[in-house]
Amino acid sequence: MSVSEDPLGTAALLVDSRGRYLLHLRDANKKICDPGTWSIPGGNREGAESSREAVERELLEETGLTVPLEEFTVVDCVGPDGIKGRIRVYLGAWDGDADSLPCPEGIMFRHFGADTIPYLTMCPWTKEVIDLHQAQAPTSVPQARPGGRARLNVVGVHLYLEQDGQVLLGLRHPDSAYAGSTHHFLAGHCEQESAVACLVREAEEEAGLVIDPEDVELAHVVHMVDEPGAQPRVGFVFRARQWTGTPQVREPDRCVSWGWWPADALPDRVVPYTRAAIEGVRAGRLYTEMGW
Template identity: 70%
Template sequence: MAPEPTGTAALLVNGRGQYLLHLRDANKPHICDPGTWSIPGGGREGSESSRQAVERELLEETGLTVALEPLTVVDAHGPGGQGKDRIQVYLGAWDGDADALPCPEGIMFRWFDAATTAWLTMCPWTAEVIALHRRTAPAPALAAAPVPVPVPRSGGRARPNVIGVHLYLQRPDGKVLLGLRHPDLPFAGRTWHLLAGHCEQEGALACLVREAEEEAGLTIRAEDAELVHTVHVLDEGGDGQPRLQLFFRARAWSGTPELREPDKCLEWAWWDPAALPEPIVAYTRTAIEAIGHGRAYSEMGWT
């Protein structure tokens, strides 16, 4: 009998036939297939079985517990192309927001359809797994996919809310800093938006400080920021996910806005709140107008 594979991975598919892919870190040492899109997983530890290992890795990397069925075994090379490992790949179904996943390792999670994966820098064995799945489409695993339940518009079952943090940066002349989002982004491409990001394993103020530095090279102290508006949005982005969007005004900061992430933002510019550019993210316009009128809270989509 062949020995059990030392590596494991989970191929998750949503109800639209898209694959959940994980962008690996490009610079961290001892990373297999650095800078490529792959799927979550990792090696067995101690006396773990492959199933125990993949369930643990999936929980550690995504926070998810999903029903999994064996799909295939593939060969992969270790860091730097050295050595060869065998990876037991499992198949599961999940319908959810990739941006809401914690991602403690690597860069990000995103949903991609099979056709788009041909244009990505893919981990070779992951591309092999997706091609296999497209050819075989195992019926038992897909049949086990959870049926999405409509979000109640008032009351009903609880559902986690994604927390978004936004920087309301206003110069003494009254103009507000906005960024023009890259056209290739899955949400609001080539649209104006405030500097923003999703909370990871951190508080909202820590997220604000981190995003300001990462996206624009701005230094902000948490004690210089104040919450000035909240927008509770349903279905922003069209996925039925409730989102709590927090807007913080920075009373002081240092630095001049820079394009630190040109794959996300094309330019930074200062705009008069009374003459905002088009197109602009709808809830961003709502928040800026509400801040100007001193209102602390807005709702969108809860009809």
């Protein structure tokens, strides 16, 4: 098939291992195709692009994903000016968290099972594509291949403070959503900021410690998943050479106490990757992988 014979429109139908579809809520009250409806990511070919080149580009731009795709079907559509067109749809597999995807266009991404589709305000051609896929399922669901797709990683920062051979750890609140009644670094997730800026902010917010960014150095990195296929996380462990203040409990709903523990005699209940990072720092290693 030549590029000139390709439909102008392209789209990607992504299905997870539970049979759910990744849908995109389009802006309402705009002069676009099917405003205010749930649809699937995609867009028109540009220049001399083939449909495959276009759908791969659009998927990357709209979701940050690069996944293996196979041709699935071609459907008719109607543009905002009532002009009829055609869309070549590709099928792929993705098991990630829809909430973790960037959304530079539209409102949000969500996964929906086939039983929910009839209750959504659907883009007509997207509903047609899903109905066709349901009629062929499960044989038409490609298998996700390890390493064959992009997956956004959660970035966390962790503070390694040591004095007189002892390391600062916090005891997390029993009702904490993560690692209740377990010791952990002072830590937090990066927002719209650099990792070091995040560390400085979290240290002040969580424990009242003032740290100069110039006194911070990278001590260890942990790249981990809780189990194969789970959301991957990158933990930067920074050492502060000096700081001002005494650790205080400033977020009692998360941390009930701060304490200094001998680096060679940590408490029994320590977050596993925290223990691994401390061991790595003491051994002079810069990197640890866990759970892969």
